[in-house]
Amino acid sequence: MNTANIFDIKRFGTNDGSGIRTVVFIKGCPLSCLWCHNPEGLFKENRIWCMNNLCIGCESCIAACEAKAITRLERGVRVDHDVCTHCGACLNVCPTGALRVDGIKMSVAEVMAEIEKDRVFYGREGGVTLSGGECTAEPEFSLELLKECKKAGIHTAIETCLFAKPEIMAAFMEAADLILADLKLFDPKLHKEATGVDNALILSNFEMLAKGATPVIVRIPMIPGYTASVSNVSQIAEFVASKNPKIPIELLNYNPLCEGKYYALGKEFINCTEPFSQKEMEVFACAARAHGLNVSYEGMKEQK
């Protein structure tokens, strides 16, 4: 049975597909977007790190670490990943749970057991969404998990950056009931700068999806200074409309909550401020709607 490193299994997911969903976050991603909301998902290996706001400075972990991989910071501690042996001694002694490992190696069966816990909540519409990281970067594990879900009668969705070999993408198209496809930047040069990869493969994979039978929703993250421009949204929408005008677009507002994760991982985060207002989001939505597509964003229709 296949295994993968899983960095979170989020229950009661309400933003990644229809109904109530369990979202499985798989580690490792071929892209390295500057704004990535789940930086712990960028790399495959599991690492130990510290939620510094929970750390009380008791230094139990430092005493417990035989490899001497942990050093004290003014607030919290830092784990030297090159020295750390993953023995777990520090995790065990940390009294607050501030130290945590950012992923667990799990088998398909173990993940299925977690998914089954919320079976009663899925109803006809809900189910499972594979996210990451990038689920297509662990194709054997992800495809087996999708197959198991299907066998169990659970609706499946994947959330993907589309940067995968076409034959792998085709296999996912076959295996999933819904595809949430991220298109970030249309300009190849800007795409390469911001994500580290060229977008030719992504766009050609999208063409394949657009012709297929599996329902697709395009999602564009609205990152100030990067993706959030009228021209970018318009170009993506024009591209989508030219391939299949029935595919809807969801605009995902910028969410600054991940900044703390970057701090914990000892990484720099792009200097962003506030999410966009509803009026600003409406401008981007109009730019996309101009191409005849169904466009939505969270908070679009307030309840009267």
Added chain:
Amino acid sequence: MKSSNTSINKISELMQSERISGLRAKLFLEERYASIEQAHIVTEVYKQNPGLPVNILRAKALKAALLGMQIRIDQGELIVGNRTAGIRGGVIFPESGLSWVDNEIENLKTRPQDKFGVRAEDIKEFREEILPFWKGRTLEDVLDERIGDEMRLIGKVAKINQTDHAQGHICPDTKLWLKEGPSGILKNAKAHIAAASGEQAQFYEGIVIAMEGASAFMNRYAELAFSLKDSPGYKAEEMLELSRICAKLAKEPPETFHEAVQSAWFLYVLLHMESNASSFSPGRMDQYLYPFYEKDKNAGRLSLDKALELVQCLFIKFNHIVYLRSSGSARYFAGFPIGFNVALGGVNKQGEDASNELSYLFLRAQEHLGLPQPNLSARVHKDSPEYFLYRCSQVIGRGSGMPQLFNDEAVIPALINRGISKEDALNYAIVGCVELTTMGNSLGWSDAAMFNMVKALELALNDGVCLLSGKQMGAKTGTLAEFKTYEDVEAALMKQIDFFFSRMISCCEIVEKAHAELLPSPLLSSVIQGCMEKGLDVTAGGAVYNLSGIQAIQCANIEDSLAALKTLVFEQKRFSPQAVHAALVNNFEGEELMRLTLLNKAPKYGNDVEWVDNIANKWIGIFSKKLEQYTNARGGIYHAGLYTVSAHVPMGQNVGATPDGRSSREPLADGGMSAVYGRDMKGPTALLKSVSRVDSHFGSNGTLLNMKFLPDLFMHEDGLKKFVSLIRAFVELKIIHVQFNVVRLEDLLKAQENPEQYRSLTIRVAGYTAYFTELARDLQNEIIKRTSYASL
């Protein structure tokens, strides 16, 4: 989303009239006063009639009050009647107890919770005329003499209730009242007198007197309305119609929808005047009012707008009566909940969906008004229409905490398991906050006592000695330091529970008998099935069903504490029993690392961990089964409830440090079935799974689960549909009850800063809704701290 019924779609879009906006605004403008008017009348009747049988005396006192109290009709009111002339008056009721009033009357204006104005001349009359007469005669004084010492001895573990007020928490047979009216009941009682003698004849005579008073009361409103027809601000047409209705109801049963709503409201006012108790519950109003609604609508006499306006007038009336409690009691039951509990939807006699247009009218009324009363409940079941659940979700999303949801698939089997007939179980309603009852034929005595199992655990770990006072309180069962295994802990806990159980039951029995002796209730007895047939007062066991409920408090803390001992102390041996015992005794002084480890390194209730949740189920089961061994003073059974209302704060203050890492005097988990705040880390689905592991049969007296959501989910149709899925799962998981607070954290913080601007912000406290700004600061803070579930 739309319904396939066009009337229902129209109902969901009806607008609120100016009349209703005006009446609603007026609720907040008038200052609340404590009232001794009825106390004065009752005292006179008791003084003038020494030696009369007490039920006759009570009936005469009620009749005198109905004839003599000031009454008022406000401009714009379509439904009239109150027990004080002022809005939200706090009635001082001498028969049940005055010693707390004696201690507190001067402070009612300034106490931290539920303030009332008091007039200086009233204080004088209270001290000179009323108090001296009642010394030693009240329920409170009598019970204090009989079992005061015993109650104080066991009180930190087993708190005995119903000791200083008359018994409410009952669902009268409003359907019968609408069929008979006071004159029909009077005729019926007179017919019984002919064949009765002795105490039975006296019983019927009491009902006759009460009904005479009831008719006279209605006639007084008829006269007042007539006299106001030409007064400025009143509409002649409306006053004449009101006058006609009140005069008619004094003699005959209602026929129109307006008459029926007015008749029902009169009944609840009358019951409050007889007993000044909390919760005379209307129950399934959408069912028994429906024939009146349907007849008028079909005859073209009633528009949907008018029907909504009448329902909203009634809703506003529900807020005119509040219940004056002692400051101690107000801490347990903050925000004067009065428990007009209305249950919508559910199944009918055949087990099919019973929701109708009135159910949707009531939901629309709540959506507009968002007031603390009625305590609106929706009964849901596996075949509840999608649109009904959708409308419930929309109204919940408005943030008033209502409707709370009750699950027919859990409640009906739990009641049948307690010996309730299937027909009565299918027709269940709710009294007070969350207590389950049958309609019109039961005295459930649902709050006989609260049993603090967490305190019992504290004693079990410390040889029966209270950690807070150092006093020997329970059985000598050794200390944690001497225990060798986890089983030793369980054995000690069992002994502590046994130690308090028999003492608690004896006290409850004496309390119930004192009610029958001092506070027979002729008017109430006339609208509870069984009493008229048996010729026996409801307090003496006249009802068809006679249950008593005792609350087991609190499964989350018990589970978390026992799980921490089992895993960290006895299995992993991270801490020795001696070290943990010493830390508990010292309230974790100097042992913060241990406290945090106990808190964070053992599994907790609310996270869908089956073996841990089985601990709660085991102990709640033990508690529930122990109760089954006893019979109450009225010949009925005891059963368990799993709710605390807002008592988790004061009850927590009675408990020392516990092995779940909770420091001394901190609140317990709120509600009853909720997790300790902040400890349910896996979201709402995991919490519901944990809750579902406590067998719903054990909580047949009622359970309470609080969940808090941010408003985002309710903003659009897609989110609402997801919420409906959550409700469907709640039904399938057979959880008895859940209620939802939907409120922004910023709003609560702002309301604390600027209470003036947030006077109408209502919040679900426990089993009821109160004005947030009227809650004491510690309770406000506690609500802010409770978990909220953001979406991803």
